[in-house]
Amino acid sequence: MKICGNLFADIPANPPDELVSALLERPGLRIERIVSHGHASPPGFWYDQEQHEWVMVLRGAARLRFQDQESDIDMVPGEFIEISAHRRHRVEWTSPDEPTIWLAVFHD
Amino acid sequence: MKICGNLFADIPANPPDELVSALLERPGLRIERIVSHGHASPPGFWYDQEQHEWVMVLRGAARLRFQDQESDIDMVPGEFIEISAHRRHRVEWTSPDEPTIWLAVFHD
Numbered sequence: 001m002k003i004c005g006n007l008f009a010d011i012p013a014n015p016p017d018e019l020v021s022a023l024l025e026r027p028g029l030r031i032e033r034i035v036s037h038g039h040a041s042p043p044g045f046w047y048d049q050e051q052h053e054w055v056m057v058l059r060g061a062a063r064l065r066f067q068d069q070e071s072d073i074d075m076v077p078g079e080f081i082e083i084s085a086h087r088r089h090r091v092e093w094t095s096p097d098e099p100t101i102w103l104a105v106f107h108d
Numbered sequence: 109m110k111i112c113g114n115l116f117a118d119i120p121a122n123p124p125d126e127l128v129s130a131l132l133e134r135p136g137l138r139i140e141r142i143v144s145h146g147h148a149s150p151p152g153f154w155y156d157q158e159q160h161e162w163v164m165v166l167r168g169a170a171r172l173r174f175q176d177q178e179s180d181i182d183m184v185p186g187e188f189i190e191i192s193a194h195r196r197h198r199v200e201w202t203s204p205d206e207p208t209i210w211l212a213v214f215h216d
Contacts, residue, residue, distance in 0.1 A: 003189060003190040004181070004187070004188060004189040004190070005187070005188060006184070006186040006187050006188070007164065007186040007187075007188060008185065008186030009186065023162070023188060024162050024190055024213075026160075026215060028136075029137065029215050031162060031213065052134075054131070054132050054139060056115065056211075058166070058186075073112070076114070077116065078114040078115040078116030078117065078166075079112070079113070079114050079115075080112060080113060080114070080115060080131060081111060081112040082111040082112070082132055103164075103211070105132075105139065105213060107134060107137050
């Protein structure tokens, strides 16, 4: 893991799966770049995470769904949200037209 | 503090001082948005921080200097760097032409 770099470098075009890169790993803290390109969570799947996740969209567009909430959340560049541990959520949609780049900070 | 929002909203034009907004505060963890517009650290000033700082530039342009390093680091959008606690550094320059938006994750 490099201690510096550019998040917008090495963005693959149309990767078959979401691409997750760890940018920092410390006890109780992990910073990741996630690249989605039209990916969504599988039908019926919900993330149920041990850690809290502060996440933002840097580029692209996405839609998040929470099991405890009626309306989805549209994530455009700059949008951030703190997702508490075990708050069940899924990625309902990401733009098929361009890569969506997320920055995620997982923390205890 | 809101648990969600847009980092690129409410960017002041030419603020007199750097604008620091806390986005998340937890024990041992603080996420901040910092807006600079031509600001630099005062002459001779060095940051000497108790916490580690993972920082990236989202928009704009900046130049970081480290006391232990000859060459400055140009920070363009997407550039990130992990600055260890007590590694003395300063902001040598930020673009006078547009706001520079930083995302900083301070951690123990």
